Ligand code: SF4
């Protein structure tokens with residue numbers, strides 16, 4: 001138990017709770033349990049033998065000195081089990097605790113289900129709690145604001161339509177300073193590739209877009225970016241539990257890809273956006289798989305380097321390590337391709353331990369970092385094991401091919417004073433492919 | 439290989455028809471070169487061809503700071519700082535979004551609108567393809583301009599707009615209340631509405647999407663979100679009494695009846711004027727469309743996970759497709775329905791539930807001949823584009839093709855495309871394919 005975390009004030013949860021009546025609470029919980037949940041929910045709850053084998057898998061449990069309150073099974077026991085047991089007749093204290101646990105203490109990273117002898121998907125159960133909280137409107141304020149941004153603008157950071165286009169245009173200009181023929185072709189119908197990004201790129205890391213223009217030109221890829229909504233397929237609504245907004249965002253993305261008649265979509269370096277576009281979004285919309293093939297940037301870079309379309313002219317010499325983003329490694333198995341790309345770009349690579357699908361989450365993913373400043377200290381306490389894991393590599397750069405990992409690892413580096421910095425592959429790649437002067 | 443941008447996919451969420459609004463007058467068989475790309479000195483960023491295939495235009499970059507638009511190889515003066523989204527009106531006037539002296543506007547046939555904006559984007563055509571609308575921003579405020587005339591009304595944000603079919607009216611989804619940063623409570627009170635001809639609807643909504651006009655231009659319908667979990671259609675600011683957990687874009691029938699895909703009880707239905715019209719429950723339902731005679735309705739549906747098809751009057755086609763079905767298209771007489779379909783990674787066209795035998799890397803939207811007996815489309819295979827008519831692939835391939843058009847008799851087809859370094863128009867006999 002962490003009293004400091006329990007005292008965190010979050011208007012989104014606290015003021016939302018004030019408006020709830022016992023009748024509404026019961027109605028919503030019963031609706032989700034009876035109408036929206038798959039049969040596996042019941043099976044999971046009935047199968048769990050409370051053995052606790054999942055505990056050692058969870059970075060929050062390990063980082064918090066094995067406090068049993070942070071064991072995966074405890075997170076379900078303290079939330080969903082109570083709701084099921086009491087048939088939805090739960091009080092506001094339980095709901096407050098449920099919102100805190102589901103949104104800020106479990107990042108739905110799915111590491112624990114690999115350690116459960118029955119493969120129980122704790123993350124799915126936690127997502128069910130989030131769905132209930134979303135329908136009850138007790139979602140952390142900043143996460144809800146991100147969802148509201150998706151609802152209004154389709155993107156996650158309130159980027160206006162003109163700001164988006166303008167950013168692409170000046171990024172094209174910037175890219176051309178270093179590579180004269182680099183372009184960002186807008187709305188090019190019939191291009192082979194549509195490139196998707198998430199809103200932090202135009203909003204705060206615009207150079208990543210310019211970098212991509214350079215990479216695409218260097219590899220001579222026939223690509224385009226949409227000028228209109230559908231360019232951001234990241235999905236915080238997926239994590240806040242607002243599946244209707246999630247579906248709207250993902251539909252906009254796939255329909256934009258169809259309107260542009262592209263043969264495939266390359267997703268930038270973001271894990272949860274990949275998950276939203278490839279798994280959760282399509283499933284909610286009725287697709288068994290994405291309607292148009294999507295590959296993550298790691299696969300794309302692998303393809304370009306492995307095929308020789310991109311030539312590496314100088315390798316990064318500083319010692320590097322790499323973060324395996326849950327959604328593309330546990331979720332998609334891209335760890336070997338990721339290592340191939342890192343080794344192609346960097347001379348001095350030290351891996352983390354444990355790694356691959358056993359790597360620890362960054363504790364930012366699953367919407368946790370979007371819960372904002374009130375929860376940052378709690379998040380840092382939940383991720384000490386990652387800091388130790390990173391420090392042991394002796395690296396100076398931690399490569400993070402995911403926006404959530406990037407921000408989360410940056411926070412860890414600052415909080416635990418690790419003396420490293422974070423980098424997207426994109427940033428190293430533009431340096432590595434630059435032809436030597438003269 | 440990268441080539442010039444030869445088609446600006448309309449960034450509109452409304453029905454997108456690739457069929458030229460105005461057919462050509464000239465149906466003489468043969469090929470004509472419209473533009474010689476080698477004579478355009480510079481990087482060709484975009485190309486466009488008029489609906490009748492009479493004119494071709496290009497955005498050519500002379501230097502990073504200087505672009506020109508050339509129509510039929512004649513450059514417009516003066517040179518521009520930026521130019522993009524090049525298209526033609528149905529009467530053959532080229533237009534594009536351009537930046538001059540750090541300000542944006544629309545340039546039509548070489549003449550920029552007098553009104554200038556901090557930014558302008560999302561041009562749309564109406565009035566039979568002759569009226570040009572655009573979204574604008576000036577002094578951090580958002581508005582809409584039509585044929586050079588800017589609204590006086592300004593808004594905090596504007597996400598989409600619609601022109602009435604004759605182009606005389608405009609509706610837009612606008613933000614009319616400030617929303618302080620991360621104010622999730624104010625958001626729930628509603629900060630958005632629809633503005634019609636500069637007059638905002640009095641009621642505010644959490645969200646407003648895809649406003650559209652009735653065919654006579656007298657009414658406006660939009661998707662509205664009235665509470666965090668309640669969505670419905672609002673017609674002229676009057677939300678339906680029935681709310682749904684999710685909805686998609688509304689469609690007008692020929693009168694004032696409104697169709698709306700709605701989600702309830704975990705499935706999708708088609709509603710009309712607030713009541714369920716199609717009793718079948720689908721895993722998905724969207725892109726509802728009405729036959730020209732307003733007698734039949736078609737929509738894209740999923741009958742189960744990963745089983746996509748078209749339902750006509752609530753009867754799904756027997757064949758389903760695993761990957762995707764694009765918006766259906768009715769033949770002019772309303773008897774046939776065709777759609778681009780994708781199954782096991784390959785695209786084709788399905789007509790009344792029967793897919794064409796050949797499959798392709800990509801297909802564009804189907805185009806019916808005036809009598810409905812033929813269907814043409816563009817396909818892409820191994821990076822080259824070709825015309826396909828009734829499932830038969832034309833022997834020639836092109837670097838790019840624009841949507842084909844049938845002659846009034848259906849006996850000829852107009853092709854507009856890029857063949858090497860030439861932009862051409864070609865009229866062929868339908869039977870040649
Ligand atoms: S954070 Fe990951 S390991 Fe921990 S309970 Fe959640 S899904 Fe399991």
Ligand code: SF4
Pocket residue numbers: 047048049050051052053054055072073115116117118119120
């Ligand atoms: S390992 Fe599986 S069975 Fe054991 S407590 Fe965890 S979830 Fe339950």
